[in-house]
Amino acid sequence: MTQFPNLSRRGFLTRTAAVGGAVAVPGLITACSKTDTGGDGEGSRLDQLKEQGYVKVAYANEAPYGYEENGELKGEAPTLHREIFKALGVAELRPTFSEWDGLIPGLQAGKYDVISAGMAIIPERCEKALFSEPEFISPTAMMVKAGNPKKITDLASAKEAGATIGVMSGAVEKGYATAAGISEGDIKTLQKPQDGADAVKGGRIDAFLLTGISLNWLAKNNSGLEVTDSFVPEVDGVKQYSPGGAVFRKGSEDLRDAFNRELKKITSDPDRYVQLVGEYGFGKDTIPPADLRTAELCKA
Missing domain, CATH: 3.40.190.10 (Periplasmic binding protein-like II)
Structure with missing residues (x-):
């Protein structure tokens, strides 16, 4: 079984935007004012997302992880998340920009459903939010x-x-x-x-x-x-793998688990993974090992 460190930082540097594949940004979506806890559970929340046809995601404008350029949301996380939510029956990502330090507080306040920013999985963050299984490692x-x-x-x-x-x-x-x-x-x-x-x-x-x-x-x-x-x-x-993933509100286990099932289909298929996010500098060497699990990464 692989050993994993308790990682202590987000993501290495402040990145500048550059070219890449896209998700349309219909303007920056303003934050909603009430917390959406998912009603009877996040299974019903996924049904709500399917019915409304979009999921609200947050990004921090850091390439190549998640950034806006010329009115489009680009990067590793939005590209993977778009593919996953389409498979779950949710056709559109609607983005909200946040400064890095505001991403998790905004999630907790119900301003969006998912953080799509390549956030590193570390114990301090796991105490405040739910992480998907790793989407990538950063060798x-x-x-x-x-x-x-x-x-x-x-x-x-x-x-x-x-x-x-x-x-x-x-x-x-x-x-x-x-x-x-x-x-x-x-x-x-x-x-x-x-x-x-x-x-x-x-x-x-x-x-x-x-x-x-x-x-x-x-x-x-x-x-x-x-x-x-x-x-x-x-x-x-x-x-020192330095993995990152998608982030959900506490109480969103069913939505997170549905996301994980689709994510595994991608990370288990190296050719598909590279086809999706290769243009952002991700490759077969950034696919998480099968035994790299969020539950272990979240242990203090």
């Missing part, structure tokens, strides 16, 4: 100069090559690097993703360490660089 990778002159493939090879590694300020990647035995003097802190790309281009660092999802997205706008194959780092023998 780590490194951005290097084209041709990968130091032949870096993972943290062990970076250490062996004496490489200087860049990490985001306040992010978990520094801990991954130190756990792999890379010295503090060979780790440089950067403030934003583009700083990391620029530092690699300028030769100030040999590699920029971040999630493969985020680096592949960054590479689209930075020539002369490449991203290594993703890998899963370990800290004290525990694999």
Whole structure:
């Protein structure tokens, strides 16, 4: 059985919007004023969603997870959620923008039914809301100069090559690097993703360490660089998967469970998964392992 860490952060960086596939945004939907608890249970709530023909979802405008561009809602989470709710008989996602810190409070207040934002599954959030099973994991990778002159493939090879590694300020990647035995003097802190790309281009660092999802997205706008194959780092023998999923209100177990049944059909079919969200930088390496379960991730 795989061991899982208690993850401590949302999602690695603030992302900028870019191109991708779409769900129409008919304006930003204003919040409803009363909490909808689902009446006799979320089975009846799903019936209500089917009857009204739409489900209200929230996003935080962070690409490639969930963002708005040119009047369309795009990204990994809305794309998967649209597919799942269509299978459940709900044809449309109606989006509401929220600042990140307001997503769960807005859900609790009944402003929307689901958070579609690639939110990391951590115990502190599980106390306040219901998470689906993981939609993705975020394996780590490194951005290097084209041709990968130091032949870096993972943290062990970076250490062996004496490489200087860049990490985001306040992010978990520094801990991954130190756990792999890379010295503090060979780790440089950067403030934003583009700083990391620029530092690699300028030769100030040999590699920029971040999630493969985020680096592949960054590479689209930075020539002369490449991203290594993703890998899963370990800290004290525990694999660091960094999974995320959809979020529902407490009391919505039946709706969440119906969602999970359709989600499993997608994550169990790698070709279908990549067809749906590959354009956002998600691939077979981001499909959650079958034994990675939310119940374990939610344990404090």
